[in-house]
Amino acid sequence: MKRPPLNRRLAEFGTTIFAEMSALAVSTGSVNLGQGFPDTDGPDRIAEAAVRAIRDGRGNQYPPGPGVPELRTAVTDHQRERYGLAYDPDTEVLVTAGATEAIAAALLGLVEPGDEVIALEPYYDSYAACVAMAGGTRVPVTLRPRGGRFVLDLDELRDAVTDRTRLILLNTPHNPTGTVLTREELAAIAALAVERDLLVVTDEVYEHIVFDDSEHIPIATFPGMRERTVTISSAGKTFSFTGWKVGWATGAQGLVTAVRTAKQYLTYVSAGPFQYAIAEALRLPDAYFDGFRADLQRKRDLLADGLRAAGFQVYQPQGTYFITTDVTPFGEKDAYAFCRALPERCGVVAIPNSVFYDDPDAGRSQVRFTFCKKNDVLQEAASRLRRLTRTGPTAASSDMPGTPRDREAD
Numbered sequence: 001m002k003r004p005p006l007n008r009r010l011a012e013f014g015t016t017i018f019a020e021m022s023a024l025a026v027s028t029g030s031v032n033l034g035q036g037f038p039d040t041d042g043p044d045r046i047a048e049a050a051v052r053a054i055r056d057g058r059g060n061q062y063p064p065g066p067g068v069p070e071l072r073t074a075v076t077d078h079q080r081e082r083y084g085l086a087y088d089p090d091t092e093v094l095v096t097a098g099a100t101e102a103i104a105a106a107l108l109g110l111v112e113p114g115d116e117v118i119a120l121e122p123y124y125d126s127y128a129a130c131v132a133m134a135g136g137t138r139v140p141v142t143l144r145p146r147g148g149r150f151v152l153d154l155d156e157l158r159d160a161v162t163d164r165t166r167l168i169l170l171n172t173p174h175n176p177t178g179t180v181l182t183r184e185e186l187a188a189i190a191a192l193a194v195e196r197d198l199l200v201v202t203d204e205v206y207e208h209i210v211f212d213d214s215e216h217i218p219i220a221t222f223p224g225m226r227e228r229t230v231t232i233s234s235a236g237k238t239f240s241f242t243g244w245k246v247g248w249a250t251g252a253q254g255l256v257t258a259v260r261t262a263k264q265y266l267t268y269v270s271a272g273p274f275q276y277a278i279a280e281a282l283r284l285p286d287a288y289f290d291g292f293r294a295d296l297q298r299k300r301d302l303l304a305d306g307l308r309a310a311g312f313q314v315y316q317p318q319g320t321y322f323i324t325t326d327v328t329p330f331g332e333k334d335a336y337a338f339c340r341a342l343p344e345r346c347g348v349v350a351i352p353n354s355v356f357y358d359d360p361d362a363g364r365s366q367v368r369f370t371f372c373k374k375n376d377v378l379q380e381a382a383s384r385l386r387r388l389t390r391t392g393p394t395a396a397s398s399d400m401p402g403t404p405r406d407r408e409a410d
């Protein structure tokens, strides 16, 4: 073969870290707090709605390209009622195969080869690959811990903008740091986008998972932003159906048309029956959303306490279902090596944040744990992690208790 099979645009992207660490969890019988998927399914009545749609023959054949009208209307009602954002359900919303496809289609539809795309670092792993597939250049702006929270340096963001910057790719609540951008931060980003005539693509899949006094504010609500923002969300995280892959993008007509043009040739349409079920889910009473958030906040506290007791430095998240920690208190400097050894040391799997950075030093010692798991799984993980301080890095794994693997949904 003259050339390696993988093209140059994707050469730097291997297997995702989640595949590697989940395989390690299986082979070692570890508690998997790596990949962020719940081990409890979403509401029964929503699952029943999907079954009913299939039985009633709704969505079993190619649904309309932009999505079924019921879901498009449910999405625009959700944006209006919760945030005061008005979109036309016929032209300003697009249903996608999860937020992942919306991100890919937005970048493929909006970015010209050579354009620069600013993304908050550490970034969700698909961002870098999608920017590369679109022929763009990614320009990371690093979130740094300050006062126990990961903070965006607005001067750094301003300095990152050049004449070639096409868009800012935002994510709030932010995976993996758990940061929720504040009103002040968002106002500053919005003002910069208006001043420099930039587009914003914002990934808000954790919009309903915010804790304590934090508030999720879509950047599209700021002055001058409606016409330059593509807002992306999905049902996976909000309704604990990550396997259904129902996502959506909202924005001004021209922007959504650009996203739709790319989406047409990726999947053409997204799974029909699930769209009807998620249309119902978006109309669940507030009690569902409040209860879901309160439950996750208790899980956050349970795991955060366990991690602190085990000796980790914990960055308390304001949103998402992840906790970022620092492993320097264990005398460790390299998160990747730490995560590779963790299953053998104590039977727990986590994700090294270092793989979500371009700047290898910035996140070198950060490790992410998810808490979207049953309480007994979190408790078991916490008790296993406590052995780290007691026994140190040379601990044998022979005394590892039986695997909790069968408790985990897959």
Ligand SMILES: *Cc1c(COP(=O)(O)O)cnc(C)c1O
Pocket (backbone or CB within 6 Å): 097, 098, 099, 100, 101, 124, 171, 175, 203, 205, 233, 234, 235, 236, 237, 242, 245, 246, 247
């Ligand atoms: C999980 C996740 C996604 C993917 O959402 P899907 O709807 O499953 O495609 C996108 N962005 C972030 C930040 C996520 O954590």
